[in-house]
Amino acid sequence: MAPSGNTFDGEIREIPGIYVDSFSYKALDSRYSEKLRYLIVKQYNEPFEVQTFRSPVKVTMLESYHCPGSSMFLFECATSGVSCLATGDIRAEKWWVSSLVKNRFLFPYITGLKQLDQIYLDTTFSYRREPYITIMPNSEGIMALIEFLKLYPVDREIEFSFLDAVSGSEEIWLQVLDHFNGTLDADSSILERVRLLNTNKGQQPTPKLTGPMTFNVGNLYKDVPLMITIKHCIDFNIVDYAGFCLPKRLCDIDTSSLTLLRVSSSGHQIYSYDDKTWLLPLDGKELLPTNLLVMFSRHSSYQESIEFVRLFKPKSVFPCVSTKESWLGGFTVGRVFGQVCSSSEHLFDVENFRKFGQPPRILLERPVSTINRWSFEQCAEEVSFVKNFITEPKAFKGQMQWSQSKPEQELCTQDLKLQSIIAGRGEEKYKQVIDYHKSKDLNLIVSAVHERYNCKVDLDTDTESACSTDYDSDSSATTNNSVVASSCVFEKSFSENQAMPECNFLSPGLNHRKISQISNTIRSDRRSWNSFSLRSVTKKKRKEKHVNRVS
Incomplete structure (x- = not known):
């Protein structure tokens, strides 16, 4: 099934009488x-x-x-x-x-x-x-999730919940369960799906595992001290990810701003910090986020x-x-x-x-443009662009062009990858990514959208966000995420709280109102309408000369 607004009616034009993949129109009414x-x-x-x-x-x-x-x-x-x-x-x-x-x-x-x-x-x-986004292979997204989950302690009072239950997500569940020998807890229909999937592949039906880590699918109302959520995402800026989704080292934050919410029987601490819930493992040196993203499409x-x-x-x-x-x-x-x-x-x-x-x-006439949002180089261009035109507004000609030569595109694909950032975040080069995100340039952007960031967001809306899930019309199979656990409500990321811009050329963390004002100024300034104004002036002169000759 396709997103709402799809105009395809299912008809195979070249072969009259054949309809496919259209269950609400002529094929199967x-x-x-x-x-x-x-x-x-x-x-x-x-x-x-x-x-x-x-x-x-x-x-x-x-x-x-x-x-x-x-x-x-x-x-x-x-x-x-x-x-x-x-x-x-x-x-x-x-x-x-x-x-x-x-x-x-x-x-x-x-x-x-x-x-x-x-x-x-x-x-x-x-x-x-x-520009159309580059999407990393699903295997890399799953690998990155597993690397991230390795940071979390084994505790019966801590469970994990996959928020997306739509068909196709089984690949993630099974890979994670296999790696951690975890327990899968879900309603009977989902467990039956997993059983049938294994049976159809010629494997023995998988019994319910009883490993120390519990992974839920759709069990959002369980009464557990801490439920850590895992949500699909595909369109996320590497700078946003580094700044808002990675663990925070205690030595880098003001610990007086931490609010202790709970301590598990094993000594693991749950804190509130920066309007989010964090987990500090026993003897740990960094806060772990309780809302994880898995890059999967x-x-x-x-x-x-x-x-x-x-x-x-x-x-x-x-x-x-x-x-x-x-x-x-x-x-x-x-x-x-x-x-x-x-x-x-x-x-x-x-x-x-x-x-x-x-x-x-x-x-x-414009070449098709693409962007690798996991390339720090391209995201740095976004930050620079915003800094120039928010702090020093001025007119500019044309629009920002993202089209690149093939060698440049290939170079970007070899740039920073998600699992590398997670596994190697202690290395100096990755620390620079995170520090850059905390720099004055990016703080300027954050402050520019601070008012919008604090606005109330309706978690039940289906509005497409910049931090996009893999959108489908069958997304109704995804469970209601308004309540995640007894004490932990799913918190939308920084990018998810931003409205989708009219033309998604830029990072979601921008002052779109200011950019819109600049765009309107450009549209009203005929000096930037090069091709139009030149043709218009030329026509006018020719007409005047013709009139003079006649007179």
């Missing part, structure tokens, strides 16, 4: 509910035929990487010679994309023996707007989507997640995917042009 009992279970990689009102179509289900049971559909119509691939929701990580060439049904399309007419693609990344980044499409080189791509706003923001197939398609004609662009009109030419 209530009039056909009695026919659900006739549905037949199909296996992966076993082609079968369906008869449309025009011709028979061969359908092959292909296993994808999103959640247990997720599938891609390969449609092949011998009558017309048309073939289309509908991906559904996918996370096109490198390892998975590389494995597709081994699939005998995709092999002809990957090697060029055949060509796909259309790929109906999961483009969830598009709703976040440009079930959808592809823009870069991953490009590499997936490049593998097939289809005639065209039809994005399955799109809105009027993203279209008018420059999200056209020609601009975003044209480089990896063999045709210059794109049905998606034709349809959306008829619906919403043409996006501004300046946006269509």
